[in-house]
Amino acid sequence: MKLVLFAVALVAVASPLLAEDGASIAEDFKPSSLNQPGREYPQVNSQGYARFRIEAPEAQSVRVTLGGREGTVLEKGDDGAWVGTTARPEDEGFHYYHAIVDGGTFNDPGALNFYGSVRWESGIEIPAHDEDFYALKPTPHGRVQQVLFPSPSTDSVRRAFVYTPPGYDADSDERYPVLYLQHGWGEDETAWTNQGRAHLILDNLIAAGRARPFLVVMTYGMTNEVRWGQLREFKIDAFEKVLVDELVPYIDEHFRTLSDQPHRAMAGLSMGGMETRLVTLRNLDKFSHIGLFSGGVITPEDVEKTEGFRDRVKLVFTSCGGREYPDRINANHEALVAAGVPSTAYVSPDTGHEFQSWRRSLYELAPLLFRD
Amino acid sequence: MKLVLFAVALVAVASPLLAEDGASIAEDFKPSSLNQPGREYPQVNSQGYARFRIEAPEAQSVRVTLGGREGTVLEKGDDGAWVGTTARPEDEGFHYYHAIVDGGTFNDPGALNFYGSVRWESGIEIPAHDEDFYALKPTPHGRVQQVLFPSPSTDSVRRAFVYTPPGYDADSDERYPVLYLQHGWGEDETAWTNQGRAHLILDNLIAAGRARPFLVVMTYGMTNEVRWGQLREFKIDAFEKVLVDELVPYIDEHFRTLSDQPHRAMAGLSMGGMETRLVTLRNLDKFSHIGLFSGGVITPEDVEKTEGFRDRVKLVFTSCGGREYPDRINANHEALVAAGVPSTAYVSPDTGHEFQSWRRSLYELAPLLFRD
Numbered sequence: 001m002k003l004v005l006f007a008v009a010l011v012a013v014a015s016p017l018l019a020e021d022g023a024s025i026a027e028d029f030k031p032s033s034l035n036q037p038g039r040e041y042p043q044v045n046s047q048g049y050a051r052f053r054i055e056a057p058e059a060q061s062v063r064v065t066l067g068g069r070e071g072t073v074l075e076k077g078d079d080g081a082w083v084g085t086t087a088r089p090e091d092e093g094f095h096y097y098h099a100i101v102d103g104g105t106f107n108d109p110g111a112l113n114f115y116g117s118v119r120w121e122s123g124i125e126i127p128a129h130d131e132d133f134y135a136l137k138p139t140p141h142g143r144v145q146q147v148l149f150p151s152p153s154t155d156s157v158r159r160a161f162v163y164t165p166p167g168y169d170a171d172s173d174e175r176y177p178v179l180y181l182q183h184g185w186g187e188d189e190t191a192w193t194n195q196g197r198a199h200l201i202l203d204n205l206i207a208a209g210r211a212r213p214f215l216v217v218m219t220y221g222m223t224n225e226v227r228w229g230q231l232r233e234f235k236i237d238a239f240e241k242v243l244v245d246e247l248v249p250y251i252d253e254h255f256r257t258l259s260d261q262p263h264r265a266m267a268g269l270s271m272g273g274m275e276t277r278l279v280t281l282r283n284l285d286k287f288s289h290i291g292l293f294s295g296g297v298i299t300p301e302d303v304e305k306t307e308g309f310r311d312r313v314k315l316v317f318t319s320c321g322g323r324e325y326p327d328r329i330n331a332n333h334e335a336l337v338a339a340g341v342p343s344t345a346y347v348s349p350d351t352g353h354e355f356q357s358w359r360r361s362l363y364e365l366a367p368l369l370f371r372d
Numbered sequence: 373m374k375l376v377l378f379a380v381a382l383v384a385v386a387s388p389l390l391a392e393d394g395a396s397i398a399e400d401f402k403p404s405s406l407n408q409p410g411r412e413y414p415q416v417n418s419q420g421y422a423r424f425r426i427e428a429p430e431a432q433s434v435r436v437t438l439g440g441r442e443g444t445v446l447e448k449g450d451d452g453a454w455v456g457t458t459a460r461p462e463d464e465g466f467h468y469y470h471a472i473v474d475g476g477t478f479n480d481p482g483a484l485n486f487y488g489s490v491r492w493e494s495g496i497e498i499p500a501h502d503e504d505f506y507a508l509k510p511t512p513h514g515r516v517q518q519v520l521f522p523s524p525s526t527d528s529v530r531r532a533f534v535y536t537p538p539g540y541d542a543d544s545d546e547r548y549p550v551l552y553l554q555h556g557w558g559e560d561e562t563a564w565t566n567q568g569r570a571h572l573i574l575d576n577l578i579a580a581g582r583a584r585p586f587l588v589v590m591t592y593g594m595t596n597e598v599r600w601g602q603l604r605e606f607k608i609d610a611f612e613k614v615l616v617d618e619l620v621p622y623i624d625e626h627f628r629t630l631s632d633q634p635h636r637a638m639a640g641l642s643m644g645g646m647e648t649r650l651v652t653l654r655n656l657d658k659f660s661h662i663g664l665f666s667g668g669v670i671t672p673e674d675v676e677k678t679e680g681f682r683d684r685v686k687l688v689f690t691s692c693g694g695r696e697y698p699d700r701i702n703a704n705h706e707a708l709v710a711a712g713v714p715s716t717a718y719v720s721p722d723t724g725h726e727f728q729s730w731r732r733s734l735y736e737l738a739p740l741l742f743r744d
Binding site for chain 2: 036037038054055056057058059060061080101102103104105106107109112113118119120136137138141143144145146147148149150157169172199254255
């Protein structure tokens with residue numbers, strides 16, 4: 001969350017830069033909202049271009065990984081700082097990146113860090129036309145609570161974050177449904193609030209009366225040491241044990257939950273969607289609402305071969321970015337509807353396998369949960 | 373908090389390195405407990421030496437800022453990685469540092485980051501002989517809750533973290549005292565848990581029956597744009613308004629507190645100690661216990677000229693590292709005691725102006741609070 005607003009820093013240049021297509025790049029760059037306090041760079045402009053400035057006066061080469069497959073090569077200026085602008089606009093929303101300085105991987109000293117790709121990476125925010133739904137506003141705010149829970153199966157104390165909605169502490173008789181919400185590969189339990197702004201999305205939906213207040217529980221889902229590209233070998237058993245046998249009972253004991261199946265949902269992004277599919281299909285006595293964000297689908301065949309599915313599942317929500325596989329999402333959704341399964345599909349316009357797709361997916365899913 | 377333990381990585385060398393004093397450096401280096409997941413470097417050994425390894429194959433020079441005033445210059449190995457070991461053991465506990473790569477300031481890609489010096493810095497942990505008191509143990513754990521509170525005086529929504537002790541949610545009739553705990557210059561509201569492990573210190577003291585369960589509230593104290601070296605120009609008014617007029621009422625409204633003066637304390641480290649002194653002396657109707665960690669003293673003259681001090685203040689706790697100004701702390705303490713003021717002084721052995729002094733200070737202060 002960014003609490004300090006910086007003044008717009010206009011960069012005066014003699015002649016405007018030209019983008020790849022010959023259009024001019026608007027010189028209205030200002031610091032990314034995810035910069036470290038007081039840092040002027042990286043910057044973004046009104047068209048979605050990003051500009052970087054990294055000081056390393058004796059370096060031989062500096063580039064950043066944002067800006068197409070090759071990233072953006074920075075040029076050294078007279079002041080010893082390396083500067084460069086992406087060749088085309090970036091998609092709206094949050095992006096991970098890092099800098100390559102003389103062949104080494106470092107973070108941009110100007111940007112805040114976010115856990116992704118199994119490391120703390122630099123993050124940048126391209127202002128989105130719909131950013132209002134995850135903005136910090138002067139409405140009542142829920143809390144994000146760090147809990148440390150015992151995990152006998154992994155012989156450790158594990159961490160989860162629990163979003164409790166505004167008013168949770170005001171009425172000690174009220175009980176709440178729970179959404180278990182999983183991050184993607186290489187991320188951790190900090191991702192859904194830091195990158196995803198899940199708490200602000202819920203605050204805003206609840207303030208607008210569009211979602212029922214519920215808890216959101218986020219924990220670490222990479223209990224197996226699995227590398228990207230090896231996800232087919234992923235075994236759900238270890239994480240299923242932590243989540244279903246250890247965390248769910250802990251949450252139901254320590255928070256005022258509605259602990260029956262109709263009031264428990266699970267959703268996840270990417271690998272977290274894969275986990276959600278595996279865990280829910282094996283535990284339909286515990287979960288009634290299922291959300292897969294850029295994380296595959298539940299097919300009519302899954303429905304047929306999973307005992308009790310039709311009686312127990314209240315909602316199958318599947319989504320992806322418009323640059324991913326919207327045809328597959330939509331076709332499967334139509335097949336589910338034709339098979340009489342309560343399905344909702346969502347495609348995030350003009351985004352890929354990135355957090356803007358998943359912020360929007362949560363925003364679309366939350367109003368559909370626990371509508372009894 | 374580190375939840376994953378790494379195997380010891382032994383580094384085989386032909387002949388042992390010699391320290392500055394000619395003693396040999398034990399080759400029992402293992403990854404720092406504050407490394408990013410899976411990272412082998414930086415490492416620490418049983419004597420308190422730190423070893424760094426940073427990949428930047430085309431760099432001209434790499435050094436890190438830990439290891440005396442000049443830091444530690446790394447040498448490039450055949451594999452393109454830069455390696456170096458501090459010339460002498462570091463003090464026990466947490467240290468900030470960063471890397472200088474070709475003249476640019478970057479974080480060590482192997483280490484986790486901690487907010488200090490007005491930026492997210494790399495952190496390293498030198499195992500301490502007394503580290504048990506801030507270790508993560510299988511005891512009941514309190515929670516660290518992120519709250520977003522309205523601040524009309526700064527026209528913003530501000531963040532605080534609130535530690536609630538184990539059992540806070542079990543008995544909805546119990547009410548708790550509150551300690552307001554401030555970070556130092558260049559840090560923020562994340563410091564006392566991330567660097568200081570305040571939540572684990574309290575968990576452990578409460579589990580041992582040595583401290584009364586109370587809330588700890590941590591918020592951002594650098595409301596003025598003040599640079600290091602300009603602290604004499606610091607004005608307390610803006611922060612005092614946020615803390616006393618906005619945050620304290622918010623906490624008393626939204627948490628089950630004992631909201632009278634005998635059950636409210638304030639403490640802080642370094643600049644946070646300076647803030648604590650200024651805020652408490654101006655608001656003795658609201659605070660009864662005062663803790664200054666490496667943050668100056670309250671003198672007998674302060675006591676004389678502050679109306680109501682003798683009636684209202686239950687404890688003045690002052691501390692510093694043994695490498696700071698223990699004589700001043702002890703002499704002032706003796707003067708306070710001679711003047712009949714309830715004073716406790718603490719000097720942290722063999723530490724400087726660093727978090728190990730402040731972890732220990734909190735550990736010493738907590739059992740003395742709210743003993744009615």
